Amino acid sequence: MVFRLHIPAYPLNMFIESFIYYRDYQPVHTVDRFLPDGQVNVVFDLTDYPKYIYDNNTLQEIQACRNVWFSGIRTTYITIPSGRDSEMFVINFHKGKAYPFMEMPMCELTDSVVDAELVLSPQILNLRELLLSTPEIARKFWVAEQYLMRHFGDRLVPNPFIDFAVNSILKLPDVVTVDEISRRVGYSQKHLISLFKEHVGITPKAFMRVMRFQKAIRDIEQCRQINWAQFATASGYYDQAHFINDFRSFSGFTPAQYVASKNDQLNYVPVG
Numbered sequence: 001m002v003f004r005l006h007i008p009a010y011p012l013n014m015f016i017e018s019f020i021y022y023r024d025y026q027p028v029h030t031v032d033r034f035l036p037d038g039q040v041n042v043v044f045d046l047t048d049y050p051k052y053i054y055d056n057n058t059l060q061e062i063q064a065c066r067n068v069w070f071s072g073i074r075t076t077y078i079t080i081p082s083g084r085d086s087e088m089f090v091i092n093f094h095k096g097k098a099y100p101f102m103e104m105p106m107c108e109l110t111d112s113v114v115d116a117e118l119v120l121s122p123q124i125l126n127l128r129e130l131l132l133s134t135p136e137i138a139r140k141f142w143v144a145e146q147y148l149m150r151h152f153g154d155r156l157v158p159n160p161f162i163d164f165a166v167n168s169i170l171k172l173p174d175v176v177t178v179d180e181i182s183r184r185v186g187y188s189q190k191h192l193i194s195l196f197k198e199h200v201g202i203t204p205k206a207f208m209r210v211m212r213f214q215k216a217i218r219d220i221e222q223c224r225q226i227n228w229a230q231f232a233t234a235s236g237y238y239d240q241a242h243f244i245n246d247f248r249s250f251s252g253f254t255p256a257q258y259v260a261s262k263n264d265q266l267n268y269v270p271v272g
Contacts (some may be wrong), residue, residue, distance in 0.1 A: 001025045004142040011156045015097040025268040029272030032082045036074035040098045044089040044128050056080040068116040072109030073201035096166035096200040100155040106201035161185045162199045173211035174236020178204045213250045
């Protein structure tokens with residue numbers, strides 16, 4: 001397998017966490033359940049055949065994705081190909097930082113996978129053609145940086161209020177409250193929620209739930225044996241039942257089922 005990760009230069013790195021390029025990945029399974037992780041990304045498919053989104057229960061194909069697509073922030077799991085026989089170039093945005101690139105409010109794209117040219121600009125397809133015509137991987141990263149700066153550079157202006165709110169939740173997802181954040185930024189809760197939905201895609205409370213779930217699955221990776229009642233309390237849940245309900249909502253599994261099903265790739269669970 002070929003896998004390369006690249007962190008773009010300033011100012012793109014304020015908004016884009018990484019570029020990822022991979023090919024020749026050959027897992028034994030063909031279908032993954034992808035869990036909500038708070039991120040959004042743009043995927044450039046460098047092959048000439050579509051990739052599919054599957055029904056979570058039947059695993060039947062329900063949506064074809066071709067060329068370049070945008071995946072919005074998720075509040076529930078989605079079933080996707082495992083990456084076998086793929087060649088992909090992926091733009092991973094920092095959590096809550098894709099808004100300068102979008103042509104519409106992020107909340108209109110929540111739990112959606114759409115053609116990227118509909119939400120960024122039609123010229124994004126030109127970048128795919130440039131990536132296809134550039135054989136060297138390092139050069140692909142350079143081409144992507146130059147292209148994004150040329151087309152989006154004048155939009156790269158942070159929103160300090162949203163950045164503060166997102167970072168507060170990322171640091172303490174099981175402790176911080178919407179009331180505390182609104183008082184710190186000087187906005188009413190109603191105005192903060194409206195801005196947060198526009199820039200991030202979901203409400204602050206929903207983002208807290210996703211990040212608390214993410215903290216839980218990261219903590220699970222560190223545990224050899226787990227007392228689920230104690231784990232639920234330590235993870236910021238009111239009780240074990242609340243923890244299990246939230247966990248099933250985000251993953252489709254109980255915590256014990258998740259531990260039995262997961263592999264070593266965080267947020268991707270083989271299901272077929």
